[in-house]
Amino acid sequence: MEETKDLGKLFICGGCNAKIGPGNLSKILDKLPQTMSDQLLVGFDSTDDAGVIKVSDELALIQTLDFFPTMVSDPYLFGQIAATNALSDVYAMGGDVLSAMNIVCFPEDMDIDILGEILLGGSEKVQEAGGLLVGGHSIHDSTPKYGLSVTGTIHPDRVLVNNDCQVGDVLILTKPLGVGIITTAYSVGETTEEAFKEAVTSMTTLNKYAAEIIREHPVTTCTDVTGFGILGHLTEMLHGERSAIIETEKLPYIEDAYRCAKEFLITAGGQRNRNYLADKVSFEIDDYAMEEILFDPQTSGGLLVSVPQDAAEKLLQDLNQADIPAKIIGEVVSPLEKEIYIK
Structure with missing residues (x-):
């Protein structure tokens, strides 16, 4: 570049x-x-x-x-x-x-x-x-x-607010995670030019294009994922009244961010997020690198939306057809002991 x-x-x-x-x-x-x-x-x-x-x-x-x-x-x-x-x-x-x-x-x-x-x-x-x-x-x-x-x-x-999701809603994320880890690693020469370019493309893509599609669908809640990481912004969405299940195998993330996290190339902001969310999140996986990706502060991150299950596939299809790398990442469920469960 x-x-x-x-x-x-x-x-x-x-x-x-x-x-x-x-x-x-x-x-x-x-x-x-x-x-x-x-x-x-x-x-x-x-x-x-x-x-x-x-x-x-x-x-x-x-x-x-x-x-x-x-x-x-x-x-x-x-x-x-x-x-x-x-x-x-x-x-x-x-x-x-x-x-x-x-x-x-x-x-x-x-x-x-x-x-x-x-x-x-x-x-x-x-x-x-x-x-x-x-x-x-x-x-x-x-x-x-x-x-x-x-x-x-x-x-x-x-107006789309960030805390009105409903039990049964599907969660969709429009951009990959890991840009905080990648930019930090790149600054000390520990990630690839390709990974950095992928992060740059994500950070310089306006959420305008995803938003124009999203507001044509019956979404219940919308927020953008930034400094509090996806888990921090998801807790705001749940508003202490619901819980969510996130499936890590469905998460979009920059591939080299996983390697970097595994080698402890992580961010201070991610550790602040981890400390704040410690009693709100239950990890049912044994994967430190994935945990760091979930706590990672995102600069100019994607939109996280909740949408009724019967409307989720159509919204996802419309986003993907517009070359927006959105993915279904989980669902909103009735209140459980913890606010977020990572599987």
Whole structure:
């Protein structure tokens, strides 16, 4: 893969691996006063992917933002990944991107042309999403960080939330897991160029294309898989009211991520996720590498949706026909002792 200007040292804790752990974050958010308004359809108290504000009977606005440190050395590619990730929350809510604003942290003594490459990569993804890039804000910082504040639109009655799955629903994931492990391993020269390119393709593919198909089907819940890993985001989906069974033989993942995990090339974010979820997950497999893939923080990960069983195969077929590597990975069941069972 050709790279333009080099960002220098690779920040292996970049991307969504830099996210504050779910345990610490929930303790802080629980102490904040809730915003009460008939206009606020979805707020931060719901742990959903974005806020949704009703403007009229026909229109609601989706509001989100996301930014993080670098996880690749190519600034243009970093801009693409960070923008794709930030735009994803709008698609997870079932909406369309309206506009975006840049969020920039950049060292005062670094070549300003590098920042130009980052912004170019990001702007191209906003354009691909059909959104308008309308400005932004920048500050000096010790390390480069980039992302977007994004506004989307949706009909108030068509909002997809992340916690309304039903017993009997089938779980479908639209992108392979393991990108956190791969980017970390690549930064120290311990994975292949082919595996890295596979991760890059996943991280720079907008969830727009999957979302456009998903919202034509009777899905009950949708979320995007990012820093909390698939298991963390699945617990949000189950909302403490249901359980889920995941079949590892059906999981899509980057093949070399399994080898890397087996050789303990893992992420700090994955360990935070493991610690937080320890009492929520039951592993009925003896496979440490697979556990790490399931805990792995995903940067610009896929959409995880629940859909009634009788509609699952048609949704999967439509996604696959659009060259989206979606797979059925499990099902939602009645509450059990643990929230998630891995088989």
